Amino acid sequence: GLPVIEKIKEQFPSHKIVITFFSPSGYEVRKNNTVADVTVYLPLDTKKNAQHFLKLVHPDLVFFIKYEYWPNYLYQLKKEGIKTYLISGILRKNQLFFKWYGGFFREALDTFTYFFVQNDSSKKLLLQLGKTNVAVSGDTRFDRVAAILEKDNSLDFIEDFLSVRAQSRTTTTIVIGSSWPKDENILVDFINLNTFNIKFIIAPHNIKSEQILNLKNSITKKTVLFSEKEGKSLADFDVFIIDTIGILTKIYSYADIAYVGGGFGNPGVHNILEPATFGVPIVIGSNYSHFAEATALVNMNGCLSVSNQKELNEAFENLIQNEDIQHEKGHICSTFVQMNKGATTIILKHILNDSI
Numbered sequence: 001g002l003p004v005i006e007k008i009k010e011q012f013p014s015h016k017i018v019i020t021f022f023s024p025s026g027y028e029v030r031k032n033n034t035v036a037d038v039t040v041y042l043p044l045d046t047k048k049n050a051q052h053f054l055k056l057v058h059p060d061l062v063f064f065i066k067y068e069y070w071p072n073y074l075y076q077l078k079k080e081g082i083k084t085y086l087i088s089g090i091l092r093k094n095q096l097f098f099k100w101y102g103g104f105f106r107e108a109l110d111t112f113t114y115f116f117v118q119n120d121s122s123k124k125l126l127l128q129l130g131k132t133n134v135a136v137s138g139d140t141r142f143d144r145v146a147a148i149l150e151k152d153n154s155l156d157f158i159e160d161f162l163s164v165r166a167q168s169r170t171t172t173t174i175v176i177g178s179s180w181p182k183d184e185n186i187l188v189d190f191i192n193l194n195t196f197n198i199k200f201i202i203a204p205h206n207i208k209s210e211q212i213l214n215l216k217n218s219i220t221k222k223t224v225l226f227s228e229k230e231g232k233s234l235a236d237f238d239v240f241i242i243d244t245i246g247i248l249t250k251i252y253s254y255a256d257i258a259y260v261g262g263g264f265g266n267p268g269v270h271n272i273l274e275p276a277t278f279g280v281p282i283v284i285g286s287n288y289s290h291f292a293e294a295t296a297l298v299n300m301n302g303c304l305s306v307s308n309q310k311e312l313n314e315a316f317e318n319l320i321q322n323e324d325i326q327h328e329k330g331h332i333c334s335t336f337v338q339m340n341k342g343a344t345t346i347i348l349k350h351i352l353n354d355s356i
Contacts, residue, residue: 002035003143003343004348005019008061015060017035018036019033019035019040020039020042042070042073047076050073050076053073060082061082062077062083064085069105069108071108074111074112083113083354084111085113085347085351086114086115086117087140088118088139088141089122090117090119090122090292091117093125097109097125098125106129112133114135116137116346116347117136118136123135123136135346138340139340140347141273142337142340155247155250158250161235161240163235171199172196173200173254173255173256173257174258174316175257176201176258176261177252180261180265182285183261183262183285184204184215187259188215188218189309194313194316194317196317196320199238200239200240201240202215203248204241204243204261205262207245209243212243221239223241224237225241226241226243248274252274252280255275255278256326258272258275258281259283259284260272260284262284263285264287265285268287276293276297276333277333277337278334279330279333280333281302281303281325282304282329283312283316285306288305304329
């Protein structure tokens with residue numbers, strides 16, 4: 001939603017922006033953002049809550065992002081005549097809308113003023129339900145991650161950790177982002193047993209102290225935590241575990257190779273577009289089929305999917321030992337992001353024509 005929010009603020013500077021999150025994982029990372037006037041949890045989707053919340057906020061425009069469908073809020077928005085848009089929507093045949101018992105949810109779709117979906121298949125599914133108020137705009141996340149390149153992504157402590165690279169051109173930096181224990185089970189074996197000159201930066205999905213300690217204790221190479229970095233010579237360590245949130249995107253800018261976690265469990269692999277925008281080759285687990293960008297990049301050979309320890313080792317070794325392959329796959333990733341920009345422009349053009 002961020003690219004659209006920023007453009008909305010430009011076009012309507014007198015309006016206030018309210019951002020809601022339902023899950024703690026989203027709220028905790030973004031609660032101190034600078035783009036919104038108010039950032040809050042969305043109250044549970046009940047008729048009473050929807051009525052009360054909309055009375056407090058009294059919005060002119062409402063945007064739901066990707067998979068967000070809250071029927072009671074949608075019905076109340078429709079009842080009050082408030083324009084409501086779905087952005088970066090994805091629809092699949094296995095969703096409730098397309099089940100024989102999904103009438104309640106199909107009716108909720110009637111409340112949207114307009115659908116902006118990521119692909120043609122989503123548009124066709126909506127057309128099958130008789131929804132013609134739909135356009136294929138693509139995914140606004142491409143606009144967001146492309147804009148990251150224009151920001152200052154430097155982090156002093158990461159540069160301290162990697163300062164040994166100045167003396168050794170053969171040092172490779174592998175950034176492991178949003179890892180889960182199932183990812184870490186095979187990653188730790190590679191970290192402990194490989195003989196390459198590698199600096200590892202690990203940013204786990206869950207930063208609970210017990211899990212972080214278990215991860216640190218499982219690694220035999222010199223390891224330091226972000227929370228204990230003060231007063232230490234970071235360059236002396238091989239592995240840097242980031243037990244804080246909100247800085248992974250910047251850390252990806254230092255990667256030669258990225259591993260993005262989640263692909264060895266449910267619901268699947270995390271966001272691969274952030275390392276991709278920096279032109280970094282990516283390794284992921286095998287559960288990625290529900291993620292269009294991961295599927296596309298695997299098919300294009302910019303992203304490597306692995307199913308077990310042997311495949312992970314081979315993927316890393318091939319990328320480490322062959323800089324040409326490393327750069328080629330990284331170029332595929334960055335080009336993929338650049339070629340898919342533009343969703344925000346399509347959405348804003350429609351909204352401005354529709355006007356508030």
